[in-house]
Amino acid sequence: MNINHLHKASFFLSDKEKVKCLLCPKECIIVDGKTGFCGVRKNIDGTLYSLVYGKPVAVHIDPIEKKPLYHFYPGSEILSIGTFGCNLSCQFCQNHDISQADKHKIESLEKQKELTPEDLISICKKNNLEFLAFTYNEPVIFYEYMLETAILCKKNNIKTVMVSNGQINPKPLLNIIEFIDAFNIDLKSFNDNFYKEICNGKLEATKETIRIIAEHKKHIEITFLLIKDFNDNEQEFNELCKFIKSVNPEIVLHISRAFPRYKLEIKTTPVDLLNKFKDTALKYLKNVYTGNV
Ligand code: SF4
Missing domain, CATH: 2.10.70 (Complement Module; domain 1)
Structure with missing residues (x-):
């Protein structure tokens, strides 16, 4: 190498x-x-x-609603980039082809031409885009690329979006927060065992990230991927909603439908269940949407 x-x-x-x-x-x-x-x-x-600085494997122009962000410049288009790799290994990952790429795929990036932060700004300008998202896989793991791109975006009046599982230590989060305009954070469950056993992560880390983002008055929306028989405990979901309300009842919550994708044998989330959870969430929060339906 x-x-x-x-x-x-x-x-x-x-x-x-x-x-x-x-x-x-x-x-x-x-x-x-x-x-x-x-x-x-x-x-x-x-x-x-x-190993992934300047080596995105997904570069697309998406509607901003696809991140999902519903209360941040609706109707806009956003340049969206992602690389290989993730700091979780959720057994239900909906994007595992890039997030869980193997060693050989990652090593093959050495031959891939670098797409610099300056190149990304040029793509935005060429396509008249005023927004850029770090998304698809977990952007924390391409932190340096994200940070340098976000700093350059600020200088070029391009707004930035980070779509993340929230598994980042407070110091690096505080170091980048001023350069990110909006966040969508995945809150996968309100059960730490689910985080540990199904995702290899820590619930408290994501909660702390949500608190820090809210304290800094940044735009934040939260996504909860509802998986029948795995994270559909009603009491836990009530606790999850209470937590979001305690941070800020204006926070937008997306309850998304899951599809069978990776290792975990799951059923596609029934629409009735999504609607039931939406009704529960509306007892605590003002802005609740179902997604992927
Ligand atoms: S601690 Fe560092 S190396 Fe380990 S998963 Fe997190 S980002 Fe990757």
Whole structure:
């Protein structure tokens, strides 16, 4: 691997043999030559590098409602980019072809021409786009690319959107928050065991991210992917809605339909169940929508 073309990662500690990545709550300890859980941050001789800086594998122009964002410049189109990799491994992932890409696919990126933050601004300008989203996979794992692009967007009057699972440590979040205009955060369940066993994550980390974003008065919408027989416990969903209300009752909640996709054997969420959960959420929140129907 030619390290001259790689971008150094931020938020890590090194003792020369192993590094500790401090970007997300996984806080991976990574020995020389290996990558962390997300597969895209590699220890090379005691320095952590991003393998996905400038290497998006999905670049599309979408309606902003597809993020989903319903209360942020509705009707706009948004340049949307994503890379390989994720810091979770949700067994029901709806985007696993890129989020859970294997080592060989990630290594093949070395040959892919870099699409720089400047190139992304040029694409926006050429297409008269005023919005850019970091989405499709988990943007936290391409943090450096996202941050440099977001800073450049600010200078060019382009608004930025981060669509995330919220699994990021507070320090890197606070470091980027001023450059992101709107967030959509996935809140997958209100049960920490669900986060641990089905997603390999931590509920509290996502809750803290939501609190921090709201404290900074940034636009935030939340997505809850409803999966029949897995996260459809009504009491837990009531608690989830109460939590959002306690942060800000104006926050928009999207209750999205799940489809069988990856490892978990699930049924497509029945529309009746989505509507029932929407009615429950409306007891606490003003802005609730069903999605993927
Ligand atoms: S960003 Fe990746 S390498 Fe860093 S702690 Fe999270 S999963 Fe581990």
